[in-house]
Amino acid sequence: MLSENKKEQFKMVLTRRLDELSGKNNLLIENIHKVESGYADPFDWAAFNCQRDIHLRMRERECILINEIIDALEKIQDGTYGICEECQEAISEKRLRASPITTLCIDCKTRQEEREKKRKRYSLI
Ligand SMILES: [Zn+2]
Known part of the structure; x- marks a missing residue:
């Protein structure tokens, strides 16, 4: 089991990561709006749409990550952080340090x- 102290540490790491990500997401949205208002030519539009797609895919990945961080923070709150979702065993601290949002032990x-x-x-096939 993780000590309260350790849990606080993970909470800080996760919160900081969440701040970073939400800041970046806002920037990304701003960029999309900027590009959106700038292009009138249909060929430019096609190029832009392609670019926007990449942005959206990046955003999608980031959104998944944000959700995982929020889940992890909730687990810290309700005391289930660091417990494997499948076998209910404790996840090693080393593994949590490498990936604080992990929900499974190494075996699972x-x-x-x-x-x-x-x-x-x-x-x-
Ligand atoms: Zn497990």
């Missing part, structure tokens, strides 16, 4: 990745 994560690999292999 490895099993999950293997399942995904298998699934991908079958969907390719």
Whole structure:
């Protein structure tokens, strides 16, 4: 189990990351608006749409990450942070330090990745 002190540390790391990400997201939205109002030519539009797509995909990834950070912060709040969602065992502190938003212990994560690999292999056929 993580001590209160450690939990505070993780909370700080996660909160800082969340601040960074939400700041960056605002910038991204501003850029999208800026580009949106600037292009009238249809060819430019096509180029811009393509660019916007990349931005949106980046944003989508960031949104997922933001949600994961919020989930982790909620777990700290309700005392379930650092507990594997699958086997309910404690996740090692080393693993949490490397990836504070992780919700699975290394064993369950490895099993999950293997399942995904298998699934991908079958969907390719
Ligand atoms: Zn586990």
